[in-house]
Amino acid sequence: xxxxxxxxxxxxxxxxxxxxxxxxxxxxxxxxxxxxxxxxxxxxxxxxxxxxxxxxxxxxxxxxxxxxxxxxxxxxxxxxxxxxxxxxxxxxxxxxxxxxxxxxxxxxxxxxxxxxxxxxxxxxxxxxxxxxxxxxxxxxxxxxxxxxxxxxxxxxxxxxxxxxxxxxxxxxxxxxxxxxxxxxxxxxxxxxxxxxxxxxxxxxxxxxxxxxxxxxxxxxxxxxxxxxxxxxxxxxxxxxxxxxxxxxxxxxxxxxxxxxxxxxxxxxxxxxxxxxxxxxxxxxxxxxxxxxxxxxxxxxxxxxxxxxxxxxxxxxxxxxxxxxxxxxxxxxxxxxxxxxxxxxxxxxxxxxxxxxxxxxxxxxxxxxxxxxxxxxxxxxxxxxxxxxxxxxxxxxxxxxxxxxxxxxxxxxxxxxxxxxxxxxxxxxxxxxxxxxxxxxxxxxxxxxxxxxxxxxxxxxxxxxxxxxxxxxxxxxxxxxxxxxxxxxxxxxxxxxxxxxxxxxxxxxxxxxxxxxxxxxxxxxxxxxxxxxxxxxxxxxxxxxxxxxxxxxxxxxxxxxxxxxxxxxxxxxxxxxxxxxxxxxxxxxxxxxxxxxxxxxxxxxxxxxxxxxxxxxxxxxxxxxxxxxxxxxxxxxxxxxxxxxxxxxxxxxxxxxxxxxxxxxxxxxxxxxxxxxxxxxxxxxxxxxxxxxxxxxxxxxxxxxxxxxxxxxxxxxxxx
Numbered sequence: 001x002x003x004x005x006x007x008x009x010x011x012x013x014x015x016x017x018x019x020x021x022x023x024x025x026x027x028x029x030x031x032x033x034x035x036x037x038x039x040x041x042x043x044x045x046x047x048x049x050x051x052x053x054x055x056x057x058x059x060x061x062x063x064x065x066x067x068x069x070x071x072x073x074x075x076x077x078x079x080x081x082x083x084x085x086x087x088x089x090x091x092x093x094x095x096x097x098x099x100x101x102x103x104x105x106x107x108x109x110x111x112x113x114x115x116x117x118x119x120x121x122x123x124x125x126x127x128x129x130x131x132x133x134x135x136x137x138x139x140x141x142x143x144x145x146x147x148x149x150x151x152x153x154x155x156x157x158x159x160x161x162x163x164x165x166x167x168x169x170x171x172x173x174x175x176x177x178x179x180x181x182x183x184x185x186x187x188x189x190x191x192x193x194x195x196x197x198x199x200x201x202x203x204x205x206x207x208x209x210x211x212x213x214x215x216x217x218x219x220x221x222x223x224x225x226x227x228x229x230x231x232x233x234x235x236x237x238x239x240x241x242x243x244x245x246x247x248x249x250x251x252x253x254x255x256x257x258x259x260x261x262x263x264x265x266x267x268x269x270x271x272x273x274x275x276x277x278x279x280x281x282x283x284x285x286x287x288x289x290x291x292x293x294x295x296x297x298x299x300x301x302x303x304x305x306x307x308x309x310x311x312x313x314x315x316x317x318x319x320x321x322x323x324x325x326x327x328x329x330x331x332x333x334x335x336x337x338x339x340x341x342x343x344x345x346x347x348x349x350x351x352x353x354x355x356x357x358x359x360x361x362x363x364x365x366x367x368x369x370x371x372x373x374x375x376x377x378x379x380x381x382x383x384x385x386x387x388x389x390x391x392x393x394x395x396x397x398x399x400x401x402x403x404x405x406x407x408x409x410x411x412x413x414x415x416x417x418x419x420x421x422x423x424x425x426x427x428x429x430x431x432x433x434x435x436x437x438x439x440x441x442x443x444x445x446x447x448x449x450x451x452x453x454x455x456x457x458x459x460x461x462x463x464x465x466x467x468x469x470x471x472x473x474x475x476x477x478x479x480x481x482x483x484x485x486x487x488x489x490x491x492x493x494x495x496x497x498x499x500x501x502x503x504x505x506x507x508x509x510x511x512x513x514x515x516x517x518x519x520x521x522x523x524x525x526x527x528x529x530x531x532x533x534x535x536x537x538x539x540x541x542x543x544x545x546x547x548x549x550x551x552x553x554x555x556x557x558x559x560x561x562x563x564x565x566x567x568x569x570x571x572x573x574x575x576x577x578x579x580x581x582x583x584x585x586x587x588x589x590x591x592x593x594x595x596x597x598x599x600x601x602x603x604x605x606x607x608x609x610x611x612x613x614x615x616x617x618x619x620x621x622x623x624x625x626x627x628x629x630x631x632x633x634x635x636x637x638x639x640x641x642x643x644x645x646x647x648x649x650x651x652x653x654x655x656x657x658x659x660x661x662x663x664x665x666x667x668x669x670x671x672x673x674x675x676x677x678x679x680x681x682x683x684x685x686x687x688x689x690x691x692x693x694x695x696x697x698x699x700x701x702x703x704x705x706x707x708x709x710x711x712x713x714x715x716x717x718x719x
Contacts, residue, residue, distance in 0.1 A: 008128035026055030067124035085617035205232035216243035229524020468706030515555030
């Protein structure tokens with residue numbers, strides 16, 4: 001967490017050191033030493049041990065005693081290093097939560113005065129200047145506390161791992177310190193292998209790449225990369241990140257992607273690119289960290305199996321990234337300090353959730369302003385999030401990487417938008433059947449399935465949705481791409497999961513009405529590589545199922561207003577207008593829609609000498625949910641490798657480990673909790689109910705649609 005050259009480095013190091021000294025202060029008590037002797041040979045860091053004999057409250061109380069104000073920032077981290085960050089207290093505490101900071105500070109504990117006096121009398125150091133200067137802001141000291149907590153719990157887990165699993169711990173030995181330079185060499189070799197640019201699209205992609213290398217020399221901070229879909233954002237943004245990190249001593253690159261459907265593709269691209277480094281013994285170069293498979297019950301084993309993002313390149317989801325920045329659980333927070341001094345690529349940045357926009361932007365501002373992280377807002381439809389009088393929560397001093405984005409968009413114009421009226425499924429299916437190659441993107445799983453069923457039976461037709469496990473989706477996409485490349489007939493009906501980052505190139509795309517950002521992403525699957533002699537066609541249509549598409553109603557309505565105003569609805573002016581309407585003016589009657597859960601209120605200060613920092617960490621974690629409805633991961637025995645990994649998971653004598661969980665992510669399908677409860681008999685729950693396996697895939701998993709559970713699949717779910 002302490003990057004080289006940071007003027008606050010000494011103060012940050014002192015705070016971290018003090019946490020290490022005080023977090024287990026209660027272990028000096030005679031009672032805990034006796035407990036240690038009784039439990040010798042057992043897991044002393046497990047839930048049973050830490051719950052049986054309190055050893056953390058002592059350090060929290062001492063921190064307050066030695067500094068009644070600043071000691072609270074240490075106390076939050078110390079008291080939560082097993083159970084998670086607590087709420088400060090008062091009536092806003094999480095429902096059913098116990099052990100708030102206020103309660104723990106009043107708790108009667110064992111006498112720890114036998115601890116060395118040099119520990120007991122050690123003063124709380126001065127705050128780093130960036131915290132002391134904004135101490136009254138609330139959000140800055142709260143973020144600082146969460147970062148301290150991350151350092152503490154990660155160090156604690158690593159120490160535990162070195163004792164409990166030394167073989168696994170040795171795999172964490174840092175690789176070559178020059179790893180980023182070696183990665184850049186491989187990336188440049190791959191890009192140079194493309195040869196001299198031939199087509200207009202290839203030349204534009206090369207220009208984007210060179211602009212990224214030039215801007216990488218700039219000082220760390222906030223950047224935007226505004227490139228049309230198909231403009232080579234993935235490799236060019238990676239080139240920027242590697243060059244920028246090397247020039248400025250940053251340690252890793254973190255790719256944040258909105259959908260798991262894209263993670264598999266991008267992670268596969270990166271893994272293939274950097275395979276020579278892995279083969280040479282450099283250790284893991286790319287970590288793929290989803291949020292769609294994690295143990296439902298946190299245990300010592302599950303915590304040890306959680307990634308801490310200590311790798312040169314991390315590919316993760318927006319859900320994982322933003323929810324971790326507002327989390328309380330130890331396993332979720334331990335990676336946060338590794339975001340400091342990194343380059344964070346926010347791929348498809350337009351997917352910033354409007355209901356959580358304020359806390360998300362506050363987090364990005366903290367990371368870039370105080371923790372030397374460079375943030376890149378990377379998208380074809382740049383959200384209008386610059387600070388203005390109408391948008392006071394916006395970001396400032398965001399530097400655009402492309403010198404002339406408007407010219408680039410004009411150069412890469414490859415489609416025309418055709419606005420259609422309502423297209424009933426039977427008419428749409430008839431149009432599709434008459435086309436040799438076409439893609440249809442709709443808003444719900446039900447619509448995708450209904451439309452696909454109305455196509456004439458044929459091996460030329462394919463369906464895609466998130467009810468299919470990632471390994472299944474990847475097989476379908478590989479088949480579709482190959483048929484497109486070979487000029488064979490292929491028609492694909494998909495939910496919107498195909499829109500962002502999935503590399504397919506159709507001559508005609510149909511898109512059900514949605515937001516302009518979604519329409520632009522759909523257009524990026526049409527004439528993507530500019531191979532057509534003319535423009536590709538994107539047909540916008542109104543679905544006959546609009547009543548079931550309430551989730552898209554607001555964005556679709558705003559898009560309709562913008563479509564009526566512009567000859568080119570996918571140009572930069574139209575996109576900016578869309579986001580200005582949606583972010584700045586689209587509000588409920590009772591106020592701005594930028595923080596509907598009042599997350600920012602949880603980081604307030606209080607006129608209360610006993611609890612000056614009213615941080616509600618646990619309450620925040622419970623309310624900060626980018627996916628509102630609770631999801632349950634179902635493991636699908638899809639293929640021999642899946643069955644082997646599931647068999648390993650069933651063998652409870654084998655501890656959970658990172659490689660196993662990463663492999664299983666490729667066979668997981670998310671369903672809502674109510675659907676899980678209605679169909680619980682169809683699942684085998686193992687490892688004390690932490691994981692759930694589909695019992696009979698022959699009956700409840702199809703090659704066309706994936707998971708199907710009776711009438712539950714008829715619900716109008718998105719993706």
